[in-house]
Amino acid sequence: MSSSLSSTPRATTWAPQPLRSFLKGGRLVAIVTLLAVAWSAIQAGLFRGDLINVGGWALVRQFFAAALRPELSPDFLLLTLEATLVTFAYAISGLALSLVIGFVGGLLSSEVWWLSRRPHRQSPTATLGSPWLIARSALAVPRAIHEAIWGLFLVRILGLDPLVAILALGLPFGAITAKVFSEILDETPRDALHALLNGGAPPARAMLYGLLPRALPNLTSYSFYRLECAIRSATVLGVIGAGGLGYQILLSLQSLRYQEMWTLMAALLVLSGLTDWLSAHIRHALGAPTRLDVNLGADCAAEAAVRARATSGSRALAVLLAAAAVLTPLSLWYVQPDLGKLFAPRTTMLLGDMLRQMFPPDLSPANVVTLFSLSAQTLAMSVFAIALAGLFGILLAYPAAHPARRARGAMLAYSAVRVFLLFCRAIPAPVWALLILFVMFPGPLPGALAIAVHNLGILGRLIAEAVENADKRPAAALRHAGASSAQAFLYGTLPITLPQSLAYIFYRWEIGMRETVIVGFVGAGGLGRLLTEQLSSFDYGGVTATLIALLILTFIVDLLSTAARRAIR
Amino acid sequence: MFRPSKIGFALALCASAALAACAAPPPAARQAAQPQTFVISAIPDQDPEKLNRLYGKVSDYLKEQLGVQVVYKPVTDYAAVVNAFRTGDVDMVWFGGLTGVQARLQVDGAQAIIQRDIDANFHSVFIANAAAGIQPFDDISGLTALKGRTFTFGSESSTSGRLMPQFFMNKAGVALSDLKGEPGFSGSHDKTIKLVEAGTYEAGVLNEQVWKSRLAAGEVDTNKVIVIWRTPAYYDYHWVVRPDVEQKFGAGFIQRVKQAFLALDAANPAHKEILDLFGAQKFIETKNENYADIEAVARQIGKIK
Numbered sequence: 001m002s003s004s005l006s007s008t009p010r011a012t013t014w015a016p017q018p019l020r021s022f023l024k025g026g027r028l029v030a031i032v033t034l035l036a037v038a039w040s041a042i043q044a045g046l047f048r049g050d051l052i053n054v055g056g057w058a059l060v061r062q063f064f065a066a067a068l069r070p071e072l073s074p075d076f077l078l079l080t081l082e083a084t085l086v087t088f089a090y091a092i093s094g095l096a097l098s099l100v101i102g103f104v105g106g107l108l109s110s111e112v113w114w115l116s117r118r119p120h121r122q123s124p125t126a127t128l129g130s131p132w133l134i135a136r137s138a139l140a141v142p143r144a145i146h147e148a149i150w151g152l153f154l155v156r157i158l159g160l161d162p163l164v165a166i167l168a169l170g171l172p173f174g175a176i177t178a179k180v181f182s183e184i185l186d187e188t189p190r191d192a193l194h195a196l197l198n199g200g201a202p203p204a205r206a207m208l209y210g211l212l213p214r215a216l217p218n219l220t221s222y223s224f225y226r227l228e229c230a231i232r233s234a235t236v237l238g239v240i241g242a243g244g245l246g247y248q249i250l251l252s253l254q255s256l257r258y259q260e261m262w263t264l265m266a267a268l269l270v271l272s273g274l275t276d277w278l279s280a281h282i283r284h285a286l287g288a289p290t291r292l293d294v295n296l297g298a299d300c301a302a303e304a305a306v307r308a309r310a311t312s313g314s315r316a317l318a319v320l321l322a323a324a325a326v327l328t329p330l331s332l333w334y335v336q337p338d339l340g341k342l343f344a345p346r347t348t349m350l351l352g353d354m355l356r357q358m359f360p361p362d363l364s365p366a367n368v369v370t371l372f373s374l375s376a377q378t379l380a381m382s383v384f385a386i387a388l389a390g391l392f393g394i395l396l397a398y399p400a401a402h403p404a405r406r407a408r409g410a411m412l413a414y415s416a417v418r419v420f421l422l423f424c425r426a427i428p429a430p431v432w433a434l435l436i437l438f439v440m441f442p443g444p445l446p447g448a449l450a451i452a453v454h455n456l457g458i459l460g461r462l463i464a465e466a467v468e469n470a471d472k473r474p475a476a477a478l479r480h481a482g483a484s485s486a487q488a489f490l491y492g493t494l495p496i497t498l499p500q501s502l503a504y505i506f507y508r509w510e511i512g513m514r515e516t517v518i519v520g521f522v523g524a525g526g527l528g529r530l531l532t533e534q535l536s537s538f539d540y541g542g543v544t545a546t547l548i549a550l551l552i553l554t555f556i557v558d559l560l561s562t563a564a565r566r567a568i569r
Numbered sequence: 570m571f572r573p574s575k576i577g578f579a580l581a582l583c584a585s586a587a588l589a590a591c592a593a594p595p596p597a598a599r600q601a602a603q604p605q606t607f608v609i610s611a612i613p614d615q616d617p618e619k620l621n622r623l624y625g626k627v628s629d630y631l632k633e634q635l636g637v638q639v640v641y642k643p644v645t646d647y648a649a650v651v652n653a654f655r656t657g658d659v660d661m662v663w664f665g666g667l668t669g670v671q672a673r674l675q676v677d678g679a680q681a682i683i684q685r686d687i688d689a690n691f692h693s694v695f696i697a698n699a700a701a702g703i704q705p706f707d708d709i710s711g712l713t714a715l716k717g718r719t720f721t722f723g724s725e726s727s728t729s730g731r732l733m734p735q736f737f738m739n740k741a742g743v744a745l746s747d748l749k750g751e752p753g754f755s756g757s758h759d760k761t762i763k764l765v766e767a768g769t770y771e772a773g774v775l776n777e778q779v780w781k782s783r784l785a786a787g788e789v790d791t792n793k794v795i796v797i798w799r800t801p802a803y804y805d806y807h808w809v810v811r812p813d814v815e816q817k818f819g820a821g822f823i824q825r826v827k828q829a830f831l832a833l834d835a836a837n838p839a840h841k842e843i844l845d846l847f848g849a850q851k852f853i854e855t856k857n858e859n860y861a862d863i864e865a866v867a868r869q870i871g872k873i874k
Contacts, residue, residue: 055768159658241645441750
């Protein structure tokens with residue numbers, strides 16, 4: 001917490017609480033998790049022979065040697081600039097669409113919206129009823145499908161058009177944003193809203209004046225977090241053919257032109273780094289410094305809202321809105337989507353065609369057996385990947401948290417680790433997978449490692465932020481009482497940050513599960529690889545069956561992750 | 570607190586984005602296709618910049634011969650080209666044997682019209698890293714030498730880099746599970762050469778024409794990669810055209826496209842450049858029936874359901 005005053009009342013009850021409940025609820029989670037990780041390591045093939053392809057080290061050496069001599073010809077730099085702009089423009093356009101979907105969907109799937117329309121009934125379950133449930137479930141499916149699969153699906157009905165990338169990014173992001181927005185709205189204090197409703201204001205207007213202003217800083221803050229995700233996703237969509245940096249990196253990698261690749265990766269680092277940095281500062285200015293309040297209660301959101309109102313958040317908001325108003329049309333103009341395609345008769349025809357081919361799904365016994373074994377493999381990939389990412393994420397997060405005292409050694413470690421984490425997360429998982437495939441045989445393990453490296457970059461920073469925002473007083477108190485810095489860390493810092501870190505890790509498991517598909521596209525095992533083979537054989541009945549398996553798996557992982565996060569809360 | 574410097578920074582960022590956007594106009598704007606443009610494409614079986622050079626020249630030639638706008642649209646993977654052909658985003662595509670069959674099965678009335686002289690009699694070559702110690706052989710049974718070796722195909726949907734080689738391997742009694750580790754799918758013929766040359770895989774297989782052309786260009790280190798076997802002949806690459814081009818560009822258009830390719834003459838230096846890039850002496854006519862065998866093999870291996 002940046003302000004020690006505002007967190008005073010909470011610190012007394014909050015600080016020991018997570019540890020206590022963590023130990024209580026966490027024991028079961030801990031045992032199950034350890035068993036799952038052990039199983040996943042075996043499933044992913046860690047102990048199978050023939051893992052490392054020693055023949056590939058020469059290429060790895062060439063790859064790193066090329067880092068010293070990136071391609072800097074004017075032509076290529078111009079191409080890099082164009083590719084960077086394309087990726088950025090896709091991210092902005094997709095994000096804009098997702099925010100519209102997220103805002104409308106979030107409102108419709110929030111409890112407070114439906115409650116405020118019928119304020120006299122007291123029992124929420126009886127009051128909320130079916131429209132709320134319909135809105136919630138309608139958002140669950142798009143959320144469970146990775147952007148890349150949306151892309152492959154949309155390109156088949158819309159053809160080769162930038163519109164595909166915008167929709168592929170906007171639809172799943174919109175559904176995710178809607179979920180988080182509804183949670184933010186529900187967790188925003190309702191006193192003002194109730195006052196307005198009781199005063200006779202119509203529900204919509206009461207929301208507009210009583211609830212939205214207080215939720216706005218958190219909504220904006222989350223939107224900026226989504227911008228970081230959008231840049232990463234736009235890059236991945238590039239890898240599957242939408243153009244931009246991901247596409248160019250893939251082309252250079254396919255032709256083994258490492259010098260070009262390093263130039264492109266440098267551009268990606270700068271774009272990603274700038275976005276992360278800007279997003280962090282803006283969210284700080286808005287008074288909502290955590291990226292994701294995945295495991296914090298309503299009190300935190302409320303507190304952030306109060307704090308934000310006290311600061312000059314409104315000015316920041318005005319500037320942000322102006323920036324959005326400039327950047328969105330500019331991005332749309334730059335990528336030039338053909339909106340007419342949405343309503344073209346050809347689209348309807350191709351959609352009908354595709355649906356006819358997709359049903360019935362191929363549920364022949366042989367295929368179901370394959371799906372079961374590949375589902376287990378895919379699940380193992382996600383568990384193993386996130387376990388690795390989480391372990392190294394926690395280890396690296398402490399040096400990656402901004403040191404309290406600016407000692408030179410600590411600052412150096414801080415910068416080095418931060419750059420390393422940025423590098424890990426800026427490079428998309430499929431590109432990591434292609435690099436890892438130089439030295440490993442195709443299979444689930446290289447895919448799991450690729451997801452692990454990418455998510456390590458994300459988790460390391462999320463946890464580092466949790467460490468930065470943690471209450472510093474317990475550790476300080478221990479230090480003053482004569483504890484060594486190691487003891488102060490072990491008893492003062494670690495217990496406060498661990499539950500939050502684990503919550504982030506479980507949250508990233510949900511994402512990691514979805515990412516297994518995209519590393520499968522480049523040959524790294526699991527259901528994703530089966531999907532690639534089916535798509536290239538135009539076996540749409542098989543594709544549908546695989547998608548169903550993926551959906552079920554995703555829902556299971558989401559449920560387990562939510563349960564685990566609740567248990568350690 | 571939102572300090573003025575940050576507001577300034579945000580504005581500067583917007584401004585620089587705007588400026589950069591002006592400096593580099595949208596890629597889409599520059600190649601915006603008019604409705605009456607004849608759009609051609611090709612499976613991405615080789616290095617992308619080689620394809621761009623080749624099809625840039627083909628587009629110019631066709632434009633001059635046919636009197637319509639011709640644009641080459643690069644696509645990133647095999648299945649995507651088939652799909653673009655199905656949706657009508659591209660009118661005519663240089664397909665491989667397998668992708669051509671897949672595409673025709675999805676577009677009623679699509680025709681295989683033209684191929685190179687070499688495509689009626691096409692071969693793949695199995696190559697190996699010299700250090701792997703696999704000796705060249707003449708009989709298909711020699712493929713058993715691949716057992717226990719690391720091996721890479723080209724793209725999943727490649728006829729010469731996957732379908733026919735896998736067919737011949739099956740015939741010789743080599744299952745994919747006999748290889749060391751899982752087989753790789755390099756993505757393109759060029760990458761297969763590079764991966765085998767570097768020793769990432771002990772052996773691999775690719776299209777003979779690409780192999781010959783890279784040899785001639787001196788791009789292969791023959792001390793490191795050797796050919797171990799040349800497959801029997803089969804039909805491969807060909808141009809497939811959508812039936813609706815006759816509505817767009819007039820009756821007889823398909824015949825005119827055929828004529829344009831048949832007219833390519835190795836004695837004409839401009840023509841020779843295109844023919845050389847294709848690795849051909851001349852183009853010849855072809856027909857759908859020539860690919861019945863490919864279709865049968867594809868069904869057997871499961872690439873066509």
